[in-house]
Amino acid sequence: MKDTKRFLLAAVMATGLALSACAPTTGSATPAGSGGAGAATAAEPVDVGIIYSKTGPLAAYGATYYEGLQAGIDHATDGTGAVNGAKINLTYVDDGGDPDKAVTAAKDLIGKGYKIIGGTVVSGIALKLAEQAAQNKVLYISGPAATDAIQGINKYTFRSGRQSLQDVATAGSFIDTKGKKVVVFAQDNAFGQGNVAAVKAVLGAKGATVEAVLVPDGQELTPFARQLIDAKPDMTFVAWAGATSGTMWQTLSQQGAFDAAPVVTGLGDAATFGAYGEATGKISFLNHYFPGASGTEMEKKMIAAVEKAGAKADLFTPDGFVAGQMIVQAIKEGGSDADAMVKALEGFSFDGPKGKETVRASDHALIQDMYQVKLVQKGAAWSPELVKVVAGDQVAPPEKK
Secondary structure (H helix, E strand, C coil), rough: CCCCCCCCCCCCCCCCCCCCCCCEEEECCCCCCCCCCCHHHHCEEEEEEEEECCCCCCCHHHHHHHHHHHHHHHHHHHCEEEEEEEEEEEEEEEEECCCHHHHHHHHHHHHHHCCCCEEEEHHHHHHHHHHHHHCCCEEEEECCCCCCHHCCCCCEEEEEECCCCEEEEEEECCCCCCCCCEEEECCCCCCCHHHHHHHHCCCHCCCCCCEEECCCCCCCCCHHHHHHHCCCCCEEEEECCCCHHHHHHHHHHCCCHHHHHCEEEEEEEEHHHHHHHHHHHEEEEEECCCCCCCCCHHHHHHHHHHHHCCCCCCCCCHHHHHHHHHHHHHHHHHHCCHHHHHHHHHHEEEEECCEEEEEECCCCCCCEEEEEEEEEEEEEEEEEEEEEEEHHHCCCCCCCC
């Protein structure tokens, strides 16, 4: 992102690699560990249910989450597939992007005695699974779903990725929004609505006037692009995810939205790097992750493991990797007791692929670094280039008590 420009603010959740055809429905991963409250039940396998989008509109995101999770558990267990001698049995269930399907899967897994549920890239599903976690007193670790609503929602719910407030705070690190009109252009779903709330909470608190143009799924984009332009924004924050991202950017460009105001957006997965077209040079990007962003040893290990499995690291690979680290920590210190696992994760500070990450004990927000980046053209392709690391404590979401 460029601090010499005014910006259209956009948090695009994007990601994706095709899910490996050999991905198992049920797998195992767990290393031998030592100590912890779970030692007494070390001989008993621990069943972990992962509910994620193998199919559906966000399947590409689910793929990278899955790949990162495999690598994360393997790393955290030293390749043994067991913690304190207890085997981790991973069961994968496809939510297909459908909340009802996800809830049915969660109830089935919990009914079979599963004490740990993880996954989903869909914000609406994460909220439903958080409800199930509280009702049934099981540990739930959400994936890339960015909704702020699960922050502090209940004692049993955690997350392994960033949240919308961190995106917005990163965008706000580029400019002074006081007295500016910020229009949020987003999908009319939990993710988009969450971004509107986040922009109001973060940039509104800095003196910006915040409005929103929300687009229902399946609607023709042109009229909404015109609404955005007619709103006469000083800045626009675009929160968009999924396969329609390219069409959305093309429509905004065709309708002249980039001439109406400057652009800032969240840089998504590698598949979207070429989606911005002629507008690329006019956009500044906030970013959750791209391969090479942190340069840490843990990141290098993650990338190597994913590539060894025949895939490539991408936007949400760290979310899966961190989920693996958190699952192992919970089992190592808490065994299969949900309350003990919660205590094991609250305040947990560890070296993740993005550097030092910390689970805030009070509301389970995951404090982590974010990035300012730009896209540079290399031949016919576009590649991300780091502009600045924004320290995790600078973009930490407001604490919920």
